[in-house]
Amino acid sequence: MIELNDSNSYWWRPLQGQPEPDTRAKILNAAYREIHLNGFQAASLNNILSHTGVTKGALYHHFPNKTELGYAVIEEVIARRISLSFIDPLLNAENPIQTLIELIQMAGNAFTLEDISLGCPLGNLAQEMAPIDEGFRVRLNKIYQLWQGALADAITRAQHQGLVINDVDAQQVSSMIVATLEGCLSAGKISQDINQILLCGGGLIQYLNLLKTTEE
Amino acid sequence: MIELNDSNSYWWRPLQGQPEPDTRAKILNAAYREIHLNGFQAASLNNILSHTGVTKGALYHHFPNKTELGYAVIEEVIARRISLSFIDPLLNAENPIQTLIELIQMAGNAFTLEDISLGCPLGNLAQEMAPIDEGFRVRLNKIYQLWQGALADAITRAQHQGLVINDVDAQQVSSMIVATLEGCLSAGKISQDINQILLCGGGLIQYLNLLKTTEE
Amino acid sequence: MIELNDSNSYWWRPLQGQPEPDTRAKILNAAYREIHLNGFQAASLNNILSHTGVTKGALYHHFPNKTELGYAVIEEVIARRISLSFIDPLLNAENPIQTLIELIQMAGNAFTLEDISLGCPLGNLAQEMAPIDEGFRVRLNKIYQLWQGALADAITRAQHQGLVINDVDAQQVSSMIVATLEGCLSAGKISQDINQILLCGGGLIQYLNLLKTTEE
Amino acid sequence: MIELNDSNSYWWRPLQGQPEPDTRAKILNAAYREIHLNGFQAASLNNILSHTGVTKGALYHHFPNKTELGYAVIEEVIARRISLSFIDPLLNAENPIQTLIELIQMAGNAFTLEDISLGCPLGNLAQEMAPIDEGFRVRLNKIYQLWQGALADAITRAQHQGLVINDVDAQQVSSMIVATLEGCLSAGKISQDINQILLCGGGLIQYLNLLKTTEE
DNA sequence: ACCTTCGGGACATCCCGTTATT
DNA sequence: AATAACGGGATGTCCCGAAGGT
Numbered sequence: 001m002i003e004l005n006d007s008n009s010y011w012w013r014p015l016q017g018q019p020e021p022d023t024r025a026k027i028l029n030a031a032y033r034e035i036h037l038n039g040f041q042a043a044s045l046n047n048i049l050s051h052t053g054v055t056k057g058a059l060y061h062h063f064p065n066k067t068e069l070g071y072a073v074i075e076e077v078i079a080r081r082i083s084l085s086f087i088d089p090l091l092n093a094e095n096p097i098q099t100l101i102e103l104i105q106m107a108g109n110a111f112t113l114e115d116i117s118l119g120c121p122l123g124n125l126a127q128e129m130a131p132i133d134e135g136f137r138v139r140l141n142k143i144y145q146l147w148q149g150a151l152a153d154a155i156t157r158a159q160h161q162g163l164v165i166n167d168v169d170a171q172q173v174s175s176m177i178v179a180t181l182e183g184c185l186s187a188g189k190i191s192q193d194i195n196q197i198l199l200c201g202g203g204l205i206q207y208l209n210l211l212k213t214t215e216e
Numbered sequence: 217m218i219e220l221n222d223s224n225s226y227w228w229r230p231l232q233g234q235p236e237p238d239t240r241a242k243i244l245n246a247a248y249r250e251i252h253l254n255g256f257q258a259a260s261l262n263n264i265l266s267h268t269g270v271t272k273g274a275l276y277h278h279f280p281n282k283t284e285l286g287y288a289v290i291e292e293v294i295a296r297r298i299s300l301s302f303i304d305p306l307l308n309a310e311n312p313i314q315t316l317i318e319l320i321q322m323a324g325n326a327f328t329l330e331d332i333s334l335g336c337p338l339g340n341l342a343q344e345m346a347p348i349d350e351g352f353r354v355r356l357n358k359i360y361q362l363w364q365g366a367l368a369d370a371i372t373r374a375q376h377q378g379l380v381i382n383d384v385d386a387q388q389v390s391s392m393i394v395a396t397l398e399g400c401l402s403a404g405k406i407s408q409d410i411n412q413i414l415l416c417g418g419g420l421i422q423y424l425n426l427l428k429t430t431e432e
Numbered sequence: 433m434i435e436l437n438d439s440n441s442y443w444w445r446p447l448q449g450q451p452e453p454d455t456r457a458k459i460l461n462a463a464y465r466e467i468h469l470n471g472f473q474a475a476s477l478n479n480i481l482s483h484t485g486v487t488k489g490a491l492y493h494h495f496p497n498k499t500e501l502g503y504a505v506i507e508e509v510i511a512r513r514i515s516l517s518f519i520d521p522l523l524n525a526e527n528p529i530q531t532l533i534e535l536i537q538m539a540g541n542a543f544t545l546e547d548i549s550l551g552c553p554l555g556n557l558a559q560e561m562a563p564i565d566e567g568f569r570v571r572l573n574k575i576y577q578l579w580q581g582a583l584a585d586a587i588t589r590a591q592h593q594g595l596v597i598n599d600v601d602a603q604q605v606s607s608m609i610v611a612t613l614e615g616c617l618s619a620g621k622i623s624q625d626i627n628q629i630l631l632c633g634g635g636l637i638q639y640l641n642l643l644k645t646t647e648e
Numbered sequence: 649m650i651e652l653n654d655s656n657s658y659w660w661r662p663l664q665g666q667p668e669p670d671t672r673a674k675i676l677n678a679a680y681r682e683i684h685l686n687g688f689q690a691a692s693l694n695n696i697l698s699h700t701g702v703t704k705g706a707l708y709h710h711f712p713n714k715t716e717l718g719y720a721v722i723e724e725v726i727a728r729r730i731s732l733s734f735i736d737p738l739l740n741a742e743n744p745i746q747t748l749i750e751l752i753q754m755a756g757n758a759f760t761l762e763d764i765s766l767g768c769p770l771g772n773l774a775q776e777m778a779p780i781d782e783g784f785r786v787r788l789n790k791i792y793q794l795w796q797g798a799l800a801d802a803i804t805r806a807q808h809q810g811l812v813i814n815d816v817d818a819q820q821v822s823s824m825i826v827a828t829l830e831g832c833l834s835a836g837k838i839s840q841d842i843n844q845i846l847l848c849g850g851g852l853i854q855y856l857n858l859l860k861t862t863e864e
Numbered sequence: 865a866c867c868t869t870c871g872g873g874a875c876a877t878c879c880c881g882t883t884a885t886t
Numbered sequence: 887a888a889t890a891a892c893g894g895g896a897t898g899t900c901c902c903g904a905a906g907g908t
Contacts, residue, residue, distance in 0.1 A: 041258045117347045126342040126406045131333045141406045176419030179399025190342045190357045203392030474689045485664030549779045557839045559775040563765045571837045608851030617825025622774045622789045
């Protein structure tokens with residue numbers, strides 16, 4: 001069984017510039033980890049409390065119930081992490097398609113074995129909760145669409161810059177990119193083999209290179 | 217919350233030629249559904265029992281515990297369904313690449329709203345249980361590798377037949393196809409929008425068409 | 433089957449000076465009785481709860497599990513009772529050997545039929561749990577050694593006072609006394625006959641009288 | 649936890665001259681061991697079955713229920729073992745008191761660590777079941793009285809032979825001997841220290857020697 | 865004589881929330 | 887803002903025994 005430690009994994013490498021987090025933030029972080037480890041339904045409030053030293057009363061002072069805590073984790077933790085890692089870098093990229101490729105390569109190289117084992121926080125929660133709780137689905141979908149939209153924008157821009165061929169639909173390509181990325185992580189999770197991720201990611205990068213205009 | 221009914225969805229459309237299932241089979245089928253709906257950890261044995269009319273004593277006669285029941289579901293239900301739907305049709309296909317494309321299209325068209333909402337049984341379980349229970353991971357990985365291997369074989373055969381360009385690696389492509397398929401289903405689950413699946417699947421099919429040799 | 437009532441038996445005559453016991457104490461007392469009646473393994477938490485009116489949540493707030501509840505019963509209930517009944521009176525006795533004899537006689541006379549039937553709480557638990565759970569064994573052994581040590585001290589003091597013959601080993605004698613006492617209670621339990629206890633206890637007292645120095 | 653093996657311990661060293669035991673005997677032996685290990689209430693019929701390879705149907709063909717199986721174990725297994733070990737040797741002893749002493753010494757030397765840990769089958773069952781089930785109590789008491797009676801007879805004979813002083817009551821002494829023996833085993837069980845048994849047993853032997861007439 | 869299958873209850877555990885108090 | 891105590895339901899597990907077949 002996986003131990004909840006303070007390692008510097010890809011998914012919960014601590015965000016910088018946040019001095020002495022208050023109770024609410026402590027709960028949020030611990031909840032994020034617990035949920036990432038065990039899923040939302042199997043996440044235990046008692047575990048979260050014992051890992052933070054916070055009491056149950058304090059928790060229920062800040063969050064009305066477990067579900068709302070889950071919502072807050074999505075909106076305040078996961079959303080930010082996805083933005084920082086996958087969306088922001090694309091926004092003002094000079095060469096969007098190249099930036100995207102490098103982003104994928106960087107992520108692949110940064111993965112630890114634990115990251116592989118646990119998978120993407122967004123994807124995990126979506127897989128588990130989307131069919132069960134509409135509140136989860138809506139919030140997760142919002143992030144998902146944001147991500148995919150940013151990708152579509154980047155590709156469109158790249159097309160306008162003449163960096164990407166024009167006979168592909170940006171929406172379709174971005175949709176496929178996100179799906180393939182999530183699928184790659186899933187493959188890594190099942191096989192627990194980083195080579196599976198690199199193999200699959202390599203396929204994606206090769207595909208993206210096919211989209212580039214052949215410069216001469 | 218989704219109700220467990222007897223609808224004819226893609227994932228649990230009843231297999232044919234199995235008259236009057238015995239107790240064990242009844243449990244297995246109900247467990248498959250319950251797990252598909254709620255995930256393994258949240259699956260309730262009591263639900264399974266009440267949906268089958270089987271008693272606890274009977275269940276524990278056939279399976280020593282919940283985990284072993286989960287294993288049996290993987291090995292005896294999920295494995296067969298994946299084989300029937302995605303592997304067998306490829307085995308003796310005359311035109312493997314075309315068969316593969318048609319397979320994807322057929323699956324996309326066959327999906328009901330419920331299927332979209334629930335996602336792929338294999339992918340769901342992998343997402344949830346691979347990091348938590350090695351027994352699950354190994355069994356799921358076996359199916360996953362079988363599937364991917366069958367795809368790689370098909371692509372290699374297509375290359376030998378001159379139907380697919382030779383400058384792609386069959387392993388890499390098959391790995392990416394499986395990942396993208398799983399990712400597409402995930403996207404559909406989050407958005408609960410069949411167009412998302414078609415969009416994403418369309419991207420995959422377009423990609424596969426790129427791999428075909430340009431006949432003249 | 434024996435009913436759990438509030439009788440004034442030797443073993444659970446309520447300790448004095450403890451007004452309005454709190455929840456934890458109530459659980460502890462009820463657990464002590466239930467364990468004394470049925471043994472630890474067969475002790476039912478539901479019985480304990482129903483006899484106290486306490487709920488499951490409260491019980492598991494105070495004790496992490498049944499085993500720890502058992503440990504607490506040993507350390508906080510049984511230990512005190514043995515001390516009060518068999519150890520403390522010996523500590524500052526002027527004539528230790530005579531005090532010991534009187535102690536045995538008093539205990540014998542105080543026994544009710546129920547006491548005989550249920551036996552010694554310490555001995556029962558030891559018999560049942562020592563081979564099964566090391567935590568039980570260690571805690572029970574601690575009390576046992578305390579008791580035996582107090583007896584050995586008393587005998588040694590008696591020897592120094594010239595009240596007991598010097599050609600016996602205090603350790604050996606005290607070990608035998610404790611064993612014989614426990615054995616007497618066992619005999620009473622099997623025969624459910626108070627005369628058996630008196631017969632056996634009489635033998636012990638006769639033996640102790642043999643150890644006295646013949647004053648002239 | 650103690651494993652159920654086939655070791656040659658004092659308590660269940662196999663009785664000789666019993667070729668290829670039938671089903672009933674196999675159940676009886678396995679039940680004896682299981683009960684000795686875990687007590688009667690915690691003894692699991694399923695364990696007994698899995699250790700014998702016998703099925704539940706067969707068990708319930710030979711015994712109407714668990715309680716009757718327990719009775720049979722007492723009457724057919726425990727009774728015989730106590731007789732063989734502690735009663736028969738005394739019956740025709742030329743020097744009863746000396747034989748008794750040697751018997752105690754032999755038993756003490758024969759004990760393995762496992763024997764110490766598990767205690768006397770008779771005493772264990774009595775401690776656990778006498779207050780709970782009258783059927784158990786009666787059957788166990790019968791063996792107990794048989795044993796004690798045999799001891800009383802032996803002492804009486806020794807007195808007639810002039811080997812034991814006349815100013816002790818044979819009944820009382822025999823009662824105390826049995827109690828002390830049981831108590832010694834209990835002490836060994838708690839302390840899990842063979843020296844405790846030897847210390848306590850030494851005290852008993854010393855006491856017995858006091859009863860001898862001083863030959864000159 | 866013996867086997868498989870099954871019935872149904874009891875048990876320890878854990879969980880999410882609530883309430884009174886400070 | 888935070889705490890300790892408590893409520894009460896649901897869960898997986900196990901167990902003894904019954905029933906019907908061979």
